[in-house]
Amino acid sequence: MLASNQPPTRKEEHVRLCTEEDVRYRSKTTGLERYDFDYVALPEIDFQEVTPQTTFLGHTLRLPLIVSCMTGGYNGATAINAALARLCQRWQLAMGLGSMRSLLESHQQLESFRIARDQAPTIPIIANIGASQLTRDVRAEDLESLINLVGADALAIHLNPLQELLQPEGTPYFRGVLAAIEQLASVLPVPIIVKEVGAGISGRVAELLLRAGVRYVDVAGAGGTSWAGVELKRSTTDPSTNPLAELWDCGIPTADCIIEVAALRSSYDFILIASGGIASGFDAAKAIALGADLVGVARPLLQVYQDGGEEALERYIANWELQLRAAMFVSGAQTVSDLRRVRLRPRSPNHNR
Numbered sequence: 565m566l567a568s569n570q571p572p573t574r575k576e577e578h579v580r581l582c583t584e585e586d587v588r589y590r591s592k593t594t595g596l597e598r599y600d601f602d603y604v605a606l607p608e609i610d611f612q613e614v615t616p617q618t619t620f621l622g623h624t625l626r627l628p629l630i631v632s633c634m635t636g637g638y639n640g641a642t643a644i645n646a647a648l649a650r651l652c653q654r655w656q657l658a659m660g661l662g663s664m665r666s667l668l669e670s671h672q673q674l675e676s677f678r679i680a681r682d683q684a685p686t687i688p689i690i691a692n693i694g695a696s697q698l699t700r701d702v703r704a705e706d707l708e709s710l711i712n713l714v715g716a717d718a719l720a721i722h723l724n725p726l727q728e729l730l731q732p733e734g735t736p737y738f739r740g741v742l743a744a745i746e747q748l749a750s751v752l753p754v755p756i757i758v759k760e761v762g763a764g765i766s767g768r769v770a771e772l773l774l775r776a777g778v779r780y781v782d783v784a785g786a787g788g789t790s791w792a793g794v795e796l797k798r799s800t801t802d803p804s805t806n807p808l809a810e811l812w813d814c815g816i817p818t819a820d821c822i823i824e825v826a827a828l829r830s831s832y833d834f835i836l837i838a839s840g841g842i843a844s845g846f847d848a849a850k851a852i853a854l855g856a857d858l859v860g861v862a863r864p865l866l867q868v869y870q871d872g873g874e875e876a877l878e879r880y881i882a883n884w885e886l887q888l889r890a891a892m893f894v895s896g897a898q899t900v901s902d903l904r905r906v907r908l909r910p911r912s913p914n915h916n917r
């Protein structure tokens with residue numbers, strides 16, 4: 565634990581706010597609730613044959629699920645990353661690490677990131693850095709050495725202009741980011757995944773990234789965790805007088821991002837990750853049917869772990885798997901590739917009646 569006279573780090577505050585306060589979007593949803601599966605009364609498969617496994621970064625995953633990038637860089641993060649990594653190892657899921665910005669200055673907290681590879685020797689692990697860091701003298705060699713130090717299979721770069729804008733100590737420096745990503749994509753020995761943090765990547769932005777050589781896009785859309793909300797809560801300005809308070813709900817719903825970005829498949833070959841408010845295996849199934857290859861989940865997993873520890877995480881993922889397999893069965897999909905071809909029906913506006 566931190567010595568009591570040290571102020572909490574930024575990351576520590578983020579983790580606390582994400583688990584102790586309501587930081588979800590307030591007036592916006594993922595949009596996934598607008599769809600229903602096309603129920604297939606003649607699926608011609610046995611439930612036990614439904615296998616949601618997939619491949620990602622050269623590994624076979626038992627579920628099409630990434631534990632999205634969250635933490636690292638302070639003492640308490642070691643236990644969280646260890647628990648998440650053990651979960652991923654048991655289930656063969658992919659795992660993202662939190663921003664490694666602090667490691668560019670000092671390796672004091674390296675263990676809080678490295679623990680993931682120690683606990684999960686055979687899963688894909690994703691290193692992480694903020695896009696605004698790329699415009700501030702970060703060299704490809706430095707990033708490569710961090711990737712090696714934590715044993716990562718890919719580097720996620722997060723685009724978070726909204727968060728940086730609202731963050732009290734933020735760095736809203738985004739001039740030159742696309743060129744920096746293009747350059748990194750051509751020199752790094754591992755793939756780059758470009759993600760948002762919950763405000764969404766549109767089709768237009770995704771196309772710029774794909775043209776720059778990126779082959780993995782994680783839309784991280786709106787409807788789940790609001791990072792504007794987290795930073796507005798951290799701000800010392802009274803919310804009732806903060807002129808930017810309305811930005812809490814800024815962002816593109818996850819379902820809209822998936823549809824826009826998936827439309828680029830006819831012109832580009834890439835992996836589409838859907839995240840941002842994926843709350844269940846049913847949401848995951850809909851996201852894949854809308855066009856994603858796999859999905860990512862962040863805050864719900866952290867919350868489950870903080871409330872109930874590793875046993876609760878295990879139960880959560882077991883239920884998640886059951887929901888995904890059930891959705892696949894009732895829509896006639898035996899595999900994840902079949903699920904990608906499943907049709908969704910727009911729900912009628914009065915479905916709640």
Ligand SMILES: Cc1cc2nc3c(=O)[nH]c(=O)nc-3n(C[C@H](O)[C@H](O)[C@H](O)COP(=O)(O)O)c2cc1C
Nearest residue numbers: 632633634662663722761762788789840841862863
């Ligand atoms: C506590 C916490 C810390 C996060 N830190 C990072 C980070 O360091 N880098 C990053 O790319 N995304 C970070 N995220 C964003 C998530 O990866 C994800 O994109 C976002 O929370 C939306 O997903 P969700 O609705 O499932 O939470 C963090 C999320 C949480 C909950």
